[in-house]
Amino acid sequence: MTTATSVDPKAVVAYYRTASTGELIQRADALCRSVHGDKVWLRGLVEFSNFCGMDCQYCGIRHSNSKVERYRLTPEQIIDLTVQGHEAGLRTFVLQGGEDPWFTADRVAQLLDSIKTRTKGEVAITLSLGIRPRETFRLWKNAGADRYLMRFETSDPDLHARLRCGVSLERRLEALDDLRDLGWEVGSGFMVGLPGETEETRIRNALLCYEKHFDMVGIGPFIPHPETPLAQAPQQPLELALRATALVRLLLPLANMPATTAAGSLDKQGREKMMAAGANVLMPNITPEDVKKNYLLYPNKICLDESGFECINCLDIRTHLVQKTIDYARGDSPSWRSGQSE
Numbered sequence: 509m510t511t512a513t514s515v516d517p518k519a520v521v522a523y524y525r526t527a528s529t530g531e532l533i534q535r536a537d538a539l540c541r542s543v544h545g546d547k548v549w550l551r552g553l554v555e556f557s558n559f560c561g562m563d564c565q566y567c568g569i570r571h572s573n574s575k576v577e578r579y580r581l582t583p584e585q586i587i588d589l590t591v592q593g594h595e596a597g598l599r600t601f602v603l604q605g606g607e608d609p610w611f612t613a614d615r616v617a618q619l620l621d622s623i624k625t626r627t628k629g630e631v632a633i634t635l636s637l638g639i640r641p642r643e644t645f646r647l648w649k650n651a652g653a654d655r656y657l658m659r660f661e662t663s664d665p666d667l668h669a670r671l672r673c674g675v676s677l678e679r680r681l682e683a684l685d686d687l688r689d690l691g692w693e694v695g696s697g698f699m700v701g702l703p704g705e706t707e708e709t710r711i712r713n714a715l716l717c718y719e720k721h722f723d724m725v726g727i728g729p730f731i732p733h734p735e736t737p738l739a740q741a742p743q744q745p746l747e748l749a750l751r752a753t754a755l756v757r758l759l760l761p762l763a764n765m766p767a768t769t770a771a772g773s774l775d776k777q778g779r780e781k782m783m784a785a786g787a788n789v790l791m792p793n794i795t796p797e798d799v800k801k802n803y804l805l806y807p808n809k810i811c812l813d814e815s816g817f818e819c820i821n822c823l824d825i826r827t828h829l830v831q832k833t834i835d836y837a838r839g840d841s842p843s844w845r846s847g848q849s850e
């Protein structure tokens with residue numbers, strides 16, 4: 509059905525439909541360990557701005573939520589965080605934010621250049637800033653960015669357009685294709701448990717990840733935020749996200765997959781459970797404590813009171829609980845590396 513080098517997606521989905529969660533997870537875990545060993549890559553996450561021009565119905569920092577205290581780190585603050593992270597041994601940073609027009613194409617390009625210089629070219633930079641024009645993606649790649657994260661959120665086109673205020677799934681996928689064409693290491697993924705989603709949607713989500721052969725796939729439970737139009741949506745159990753993680757791992761053995769903060773926020777052991785279902789990445793949040801409480805995409809987010817650097821010790825312990833070991837190296841996705849040598 510799946511080995512490290514060959515995948516039969518139909519057989520994987522047929523298996524998924526009938527397998528118990530325990531069995532599915534065990535199989536995904538075994539495959540993950542056979543490809544990635546027991547390693548879990550660390551990525552320092554910087555949530556640099558919660559200004560957003562978009563109004564996604566699921567998101568706590570959507571433009572219309574007037575209760576959010578907005579903040580924007582300065583480029584100097586972002587550079588300092590990456591320098592501090594580099595000194596602490598981190599070799600990958602994820603710079604994430606809302607679709608904030610202050611961060612123009614040129615400002616981000618300058619920022620990338622400064623980070624690369626100040627960290628001696630030793631770090632990989634992942635951007636997660638939403639949809640931008642192809643030419644902007646080209647500029648940023650040339651300025652030294654390595655990877656881009658942009659979840660497609662749901663593969664159901666109607667649900668996508670409804671939840672993302674008219675932005676089509678097609679446009680999101682076009683932007684992901686642009687990144688791929690331009691040589692980025694491409695990450696995407698989806699939320700699990702959105703209102704209107706079905707089991708078939710989740711299977712199509714996973715198959716879309718397979719078809720697009722994403723190098724990284726982030727999967728997290730949807731957690732309803734009280735100040736959004738989806739406030740009354742039911743909270744679906746973490747198990748659905750664990751099953752989706754295992755399914756994507758079986759379809760994409762080489763992909764890097766984070767044990768997401770949303771999973772850890774819904775369940776105290778959520779990240780351990782994700783790591784035991786095929787995830788191989790953790791993202792300590794090194795955003796300064798005074799602002800990270802304002803980057804609330806969903807409620808009850810964990811690790812808000814401590815520095816991300818302190819979090820690394822906690823993550824180390826959690827990783828050992830599932831017989832894995834954290835690794836500070838860049839951790840390029842093996843699928844992207846093999847594509848580069850083609």
Ligand code: SAH
Pocket residue numbers: 566567568604605606607636637638639657658659661698699728729730731732733770805806
């Ligand atoms: N603005 C960028 C990056 C920030 S949002 C973008 O939208 O791509 C990062 C991710 O947070 C989104 O892709 C979405 O999957 C997730 N997210 C948003 N609201 C959420 C919620 N209520 N519960 C769980 N995850 C959520």
Ligand code: SF4
Pocket residue numbers: 560561562563564567568569570571605606607638
């Ligand atoms: Fe903005 Fe991203 Fe939230 Fe949508 S999900 S409102 S684009 S931060």
